[in-house]
Amino acid sequence: MAKRGKRRAEREPVPTFDYTDPDGNVLTLRGSLTAGTIRKLRRRQGGAAASTDDEWRRRTEMLFERLAVRWEIGGLPLDDQKMLLGRYRMADSATQAWVRRTITEHLERHIPEVAR
Numbered sequence: 001m002a003k004r005g006k007r008r009a010e011r012e013p014v015p016t017f018d019y020t021d022p023d024g025n026v027l028t029l030r031g032s033l034t035a036g037t038i039r040k041l042r043r044r045q046g047g048a049a050a051s052t053d054d055e056w057r058r059r060t061e062m063l064f065e066r067l068a069v070r071w072e073i074g075g076l077p078l079d080d081q082k083m084l085l086g087r088y089r090m091a092d093s094a095t096q097a098w099v100r101r102t103i104t105e106h107l108e109r110h111i112p113e114v115a116r
Contacts, residue, residue, distance in 0.1 A: 016069050017110065019102045021095070027102060028070040031110045037066050041114055063103050063114075064088050 015031035033041075041062060070079045071087060078084050088099060107115040 017106065019106070021098050021102075025074065026070075026072040027068065027099065028072075029067040029103065029106050030069050033066055033111055033114065038111075038114055041066075060100060060103075061085065061088070063107075064099065067103060067106065 016028050017031055019027045019029065021027070041059065065081065065085055068081075068084045068088070070077060071084055072078070073087065078087055088096065091099070104115065
């Protein structure tokens with residue numbers, strides 16, 4: 001007898017929003033997060049030895065991981081989650097600051113329960 005795979009409920013497509021930086025690169029962010037993700041973002045990140053900076057960086061990366069759907073840089077589209085996070089980590093400080101500001105504004109506008 002063959003195993004039956006779990007059937008996932010059909011989900012409505014999540015709306016996405018595009019944000020363009022001064023250089024013309026486009027970051028696409030999802031417009032909603034699951035309740036589980038929101039709970040996880042509210043919990044303290046890192047162990048007892050984690051500094052405030054460590055926690056801030058981890059939360060920033062978690063938000064980027066959960067929200068970023070696509071990032072077109074110099075005409076090259078990235079949509080693989082590992083590639084997106086790697087590109088964010090490799091970005092210069094100005095680009096990372098733009099991404100953080102963009103995510104903050106996006107959360108305030110579309111997912112206010114996560115914004116701080």
